[in-house]
Amino acid sequence: xxLSKLIAxxxxxxxxxxxxxxxxVNPGLILWTIVTFILLMVILKKAAWKPILxxxxxxxxxxxxxxEKAEKARIxxxxxIQDNKSAMVKAEKEAQHIIEQTREYSEKxxxxxxxxxxxxxxxxxxxxxxxxxxKNQEAFVKLKNQVAEIAVDAxxxxxxxxxxxxxxxxxxxxxxxxxxKN
Amino acid sequence: xxxxxxxxxxxxxxxxxxxxxxxxxxWIMHHILDSRELDFxxxxxxxxxxxxxxxxxxxxxxxxxxxWLAVILxxxxxxxxxxxxxxxxxxxxxxxxLEVLIVFVRDEIAAPTIGKGFxxxxxxxxxxxFFILTANFIGLVPYSSTSTSNISVTASLAxxxxxxxxxxxxxxNGIFGYFRGLIPHGIPAWLLPIMIIVELLGLxxxxxxxxxxxxxxxxxxxxxxxxxxxxxxxxxxYFVVPVSISFALFIYLLEILVALIQAYIFTMLSSLxxxxxxxxxx
Numbered sequence: 001x002x003l004s005k006l007i008a009x010x011x012x013x014x015x016x017x018x019x020x021x022x023x024x025v026n027p028g029l030i031l032w033t034i035v036t037f038i039l040l041m042v043i044l045k046k047a048a049w050k051p052i053l054x055x056x057x058x059x060x061x062x063x064x065x066x067x068e069k070a071e072k073a074r075i076x077x078x079x080x081i082q083d084n085k086s087a088m089v090k091a092e093k094e095a096q097h098i099i100e101q102t103r104e105y106s107e108k109x110x111x112x113x114x115x116x117x118x119x120x121x122x123x124x125x126x127x128x129x130x131x132x133x134x135k136n137q138e139a140f141v142k143l144k145n146q147v148a149e150i151a152v153d154a155x156x157x158x159x160x161x162x163x164x165x166x167x168x169x170x171x172x173x174x175x176x177x178x179x180x181k182n
Numbered sequence: 183x184x185x186x187x188x189x190x191x192x193x194x195x196x197x198x199x200x201x202x203x204x205x206x207x208x209w210i211m212h213h214i215l216d217s218r219e220l221d222f223x224x225x226x227x228x229x230x231x232x233x234x235x236x237x238x239x240x241x242x243x244x245x246x247x248x249x250w251l252a253v254i255l256x257x258x259x260x261x262x263x264x265x266x267x268x269x270x271x272x273x274x275x276x277x278x279x280l281e282v283l284i285v286f287v288r289d290e291i292a293a294p295t296i297g298k299g300f301x302x303x304x305x306x307x308x309x310x311x312f313f314i315l316t317a318n319f320i321g322l323v324p325y326s327s328t329s330t331s332n333i334s335v336t337a338s339l340a341x342x343x344x345x346x347x348x349x350x351x352x353x354x355n356g357i358f359g360y361f362r363g364l365i366p367h368g369i370p371a372w373l374l375p376i377m378i379i380v381e382l383l384g385l386x387x388x389x390x391x392x393x394x395x396x397x398x399x400x401x402x403x404x405x406x407x408x409x410x411x412x413x414x415x416x417x418x419x420y421f422v423v424p425v426s427i428s429f430a431l432f433i434y435l436l437e438i439l440v441a442l443i444q445a446y447i448f449t450m451l452s453s454l455x456x457x458x459x460x461x462x463x464x
Contacts, residue, residue, distance in 0.1 A: 020215050022401055026334045028233075028240040029216065033249060033338035040253050040313065045305040048260035052284060053304065055267040062271070 151176065210408040214401055216245045216332050222325055245329040252316040252329065260312065287311050291450050295457040299354075303456055306346050310339060311449040318400060318441030322434070330444070331400035333393065340393035343452045347388070351459030363462035388455050392448055399444050403437040 155172045218241060220228040232241040263277045273281045287308050292300040314330055321328025329335050351360045364381045365374070410430040413422055 020211070022211075022214055022331070022397075023333055025337065026216065026239070026243070026332075028238050029243055029246060029332065029334040030338045030341070031238065031240065032242075032246050033335050034342060036246075036249055036253055037309070037313065037338065037342055040257065041305060041309040043257060044260060044309050047257075048264045049305045049308055051264040051267055052260070052281075053288070053301075055271065056281070056285065056288075059271050 148176070210405060210412065213327075213408055214331060214404055216243045216327075216334075218243060220244055220247060244327050245332045245335060248320055248327050248329045249317065249335065251326075252313060252320050255320070256312050256316045283311070283315075284308060287449060291446075291453045295450070295453040297457060297461060299460070300453075303346065303350060303453070306342075307449050307453055310343070310452060311445050314339070314396065314448055315441065315445040318445060319438075321400065321404070322437055322441065328400050328404060330396055331404060333397045336393040336397040336400075339396070339448070340389035343392055343448075343455070344386075344389040346452070347455045347459045348385075350456050351462070354460045355462060360459070360462070388451075392451055396444055396448055399440055403433060403440055407433050407437070 151172060155168055158168055218230050218232065220230065222228075230242040230244070230247065232239075234240065259276075260280070263273075263280050266274065266277055288300075288304060291311075292304055292307050296303055317330045317335075318328065320326050321330065348360075351363075354360075355363055364385070365377050369377055407430045410426050410433065413426050414420075
């Protein structure tokens, strides 16, 4: 009985003490808090979290895509450079080939032209030779005729002066015949 | 007779001790406890309306006012941030801070602890994180009151967390499958009665711990600050003023850290418990 009285006194003094303890639970406040929080959550879900989270993930997707695009572009550029390089190598080879070919052709052309000119000059020389021969022949014939004429004229003059024209002509002709035989 | 007398005297001295203690701690408790009025010394006191509905005392209290202040403040800031995202993809100014926190809750709290399907719990986790954070910070403003140092408020938050954990687990595993999954596999049949009690207790201790942790942390810091300042009046000397003020300032700075950490811990543990309820294969 004493103990119960003591407990009662302590309990009474305890409740008198602060007019409230930090551990006092207020059901009305719990209800208010829960209602407030649920309303807050519903409103924010619609008005804030959805748009913010959506735009965040949209932006992340955008950044990811941009990075991927950049990476792809880099690979493409590298490939392009590689292509360019190989094309350049090929072109150089081609050019070398063309130069080589041209040189060969020109060499060939040169030797051909040389041969041709040689042949031509040889032919010209040949022609000139035959012309000279022909002219010689002609000149000889002309000379012979002239010589004959001169000789005839001379003989005429001699004969005229010597009177014995016929004898003289006969001698000359004999002489000329002899000349021809030689 | 003599024993009765001694008991009476003991009870009397206890009573006076308690009464004198009340006088000494009253001003500290006045700062910590909930009340029916907002007082702004030396300007005056605002008495809050009393409401009684359906036999429940639904009066507006000081902490409720600061809860609503927190709700209005965070709604305003977050909705403004959401609108700014419609204008441009790049956050500006304070929205950067908000984005860091939101991304932190999403990538560091929700995603690793809940795993697949964490998105549906994000609105709850983000709301509870920002709510506790805002309420904690508002509690640090002079003339205000820390609503999260009220056990009723933290209990409400823990109740909501409890509901989210249970509903999340039941939606994923089915009501029957959820309760069956609470008991680990491969338990001998004779252990089942004990395990059922242990697991059911475990269900309720988790939110209980959430509520008490937040309440105790937010209360303790304020009591320490008050006690340090009270040292001046207890020792009745000016020499203790620099010590008291500098220590109180240090605790106040620590409170800023605690405000962040407690919001993080509450959200982190809620998320962890949701993860455990959703993925029961442990």
